[in-house]
Amino acid sequence: MALLGAQLVITLIMVSVIQKLGNYSFARWLLCSQGLYRYLYPTNSELKTLAGVPKDTSKSKKGSKNESNGKPETFHIPRSLDIQLETAPVTALDVVHLRFYTEYVWIVDFSLYTLIVYIMSEIYTSIFPLKDEFNLSMVWCLLVVLFSFKILLSLTKQYFTSEESIGERSTCIVSFCIFFLVAMMVLIVDESNLEVGVDPAYDSFYENASKFLENQGLSSVGPASKLILKFFFAVWAAIIGTLFTFPGLRVARMHWDSLKYYGENKVKSLLLNFNFAMPFVLVLLWIRPITRHYLTVRVFSGMEKPLMTSSAYDSLRLALVGATVLVRVALMPRQLQAYLDMAQRRLSLQKKEAGRITNIELQKKIASVFYYLCVVALQYICPIVMCLYLTLMYKTLGGYTWTGLFYETQEMCTADDRPVDVTSSIEGDGIEQFQMAWENLKMVFTVDVYKGVFGFATWWCSFAWFLTTSLGLAYQSYFRIS
Template identity: 55%
Template sequence: MAILGAQLVLTLVMVSVIQKFTPHFSFAKWVLCSTGLYRYLHPTDAELRTRAGVPKEKPTKSKGNHHKQSATEKSAPTFLVPRAVDIQLETAPVTPSDVVYLRYFTEYQWLLDFSLYAGSVYVISEIYHYYLPLKGEVNLSMVWCLLVVFFAFKLLTSLTVLYFQTDESIGERSMCIVAALVYLLVAMVVLIVDESMLETGLEDAYSSFNHSASRFLTEQGLPSSGPASKIVVKFFIALGCGILGALFTFPGLRMARMHWDSLKLCKENRMMQILLNISFILPFILVILWIRPISRNYLTVRVFEGMDKPLLQPEAFETIRLLLVVLTVLLRFALMPIYLQSYLNIAHDRIEDLRTEAGRITNLEYQKKVSSIFYYLCVVTLQFAAPLIICLFLTLMYKSLGGFSWTGLFFDNSLQGECPDEDPGKTAAQRIFEQIDGSGQGEDNQFNIMESAQNMQISWTSLKSVFTTEVFKGFLGFATWWSYFTLFATSSLGILYQSYFTKT
């Protein structure tokens, strides 16, 4: 109960920090405005007229059309300029006054800042629980992690729904549908792979959930052999995998384009190119770490010649897998300014491509080709950050609810959390109720309150027994692995697309 009280205090403190600190400092705004990003400014009408040799229109004076003329003068004039007009775009640093008007800026700022605060809550909770382990209490940091995952999914869904609301996005809409069906098929194939090949843990999770749920329903007077069959559970898992694959499709393709452009941007910096390639390949390494024959069996079971034990203990292998996830996310966020600058440079590339084309274009279309890149900066940033945030916080939930440890690489944690002075089968709330029973307070209302609290505690304990560590380990482990798989698969498809069209 003391641990739960400490968690509540931490939650209240973080809520207060969010309310007081966010108006003065925003990590999301700092990423865009304080990391050296610069944007390209579209040429003015006067500059286009001068470069293209288009004479300035003289206003016609007409007595009867005075009001109509005033309205026309206020509207933007339209004229044609050659596509190959020679114009050098000017640049300007990205400032806070520029980004506040961008599309999806509020959603982007909320997601990144809330993720930062939720991560802080998680780190503080992990340190606190390391010295004072949980004994039946709810880990409130998991609520924060769940909220972050929910908000990230919500934003990715809203970005994907945009393709279904306009008639101009027929290609994007079709790609989302095809991606969902393809990932649904791939997920069905993956779900029938034996556990000896792919370490999903779903078989143990289903067995534990089915047995615990059946026992819970029996205790509630509802005899049951299990809540759902295995085929139904796997079908809904595959359906969720297809939806996640559709949501990750365009973020993955965007990531591939930014990675391709970032390599060109850093062509003079060999070390930066190596870091960019490492950040791109790390999700693939995470994917193969769940393939048992080439990861767990190779590192924790096989004994090499000249050695008397495997390279790693199982606890160390789990810790390395968790730490590699954190490293992947931190590395990509550290390289985020380079990726975003490579996106902003698309405005310059568009103008360079126009110079190779014949014909003419209106001044408004010419300016829109430049200004639209910066206008969608926050949308692109969300596509970059939201999948990484989902992968990270799913892994954090997988670690905490699956019973893993951050220190398995350094020493054995098998004795961590033991409390020999107290009965480990009793929760803190139950021990407090026993103390109240022996305190001698015999008033009826206190006994009624105590009895109600005990009944509530027993019901909560019974319900919580349905979702065991094996259940969380299996379902969250598979969700974590699938998020890495879809992220790398869509990015790899984008790289193949970029390389093919670059060669042709």
């Protein structure tokens, strides 16, 4: 109980810090203090001057009257008009009115505060290991995952509420079906090939749940069958894949544009490619014959033992997830600038077209790029935030360690691993019976169960993120969109 009280103190301190730092925002700093600049659309007066449209005083007065009635002045200009867009730095006053700005600031800042809480909790529990207490930092991590899921769901919902998003709706439906099929195929792969831990998790859950139900005097043959549970896993995986589809396509487009911008800088191009390929490396780390076998089992010629121990390999996977997220956050401003440059690229493409366009359509085409900046930022940050905090929960609840890379640690028997006679009769009544039932219920959710649930969730998020971005990059390279 003392450790639980210490965790509550850490939580209260962090809540107080959040209140004190309310005026400071890491999310706002990423947008407004990293040199981002936006493109300003030309005014009606500038367009008339470039297009040679006469400025009639009476019409301008009538136009201003129409603008006051909600009908802005409209005129046509050639699409091939040579327009030079002016730029302006992105400031806090500019972004505060953007769509989904509040959600963006909330998820980024809350994720940062949760990471601080998690680090403090890890340091404290490494000195004073938990026995029967619950790690409160897991509640913070779970909230970040749920908030990220909710935001991605809200973004995807826009495609089903807008009348102009017929193609996007069809893409979401097709993505759900494809990811559902892929997830069903993944879930039947043997653990000797793909070590997500679903089968050991079910075996442990089934055994302990059956004993728990029997101990409570309930007549049951046990929990749901493995097929039913895998079906729900597949449905969840298909939903995650659908939510990651358009963020993955967007990130692929930004990566493609960033590569063209840094084409002559080999170091930055290498860093961008490393950033893009890291999810694929993470996916391979869960495929046992490709990675774990060669690093922890096979003894190469001239060596007396494998390259690393099993615990070191597990720590390596966790560390690489953190490194991937860190690199992606560091490159986020450059990727967002690649998105903002889309306004200039749209204008360049328009110059190659014939015909005419209204001034309102041209101004909307340029202004909409900056208008959706926070939406794009959420599409970039939410998937990697979800991957990171699922990994942190996988590490803590799965009983892994960060120090496996430096020295071999002896596995300790945790509260979930200690042998408990769940079949013993419950003596006493009232509170004693409730406490015994609660202890038996906790024994149902063992470390193996957590390893299976969060292991599959972590691997699948990395897999879906890599698959969607790879498809987006293949689309860009095939159609050569400039």
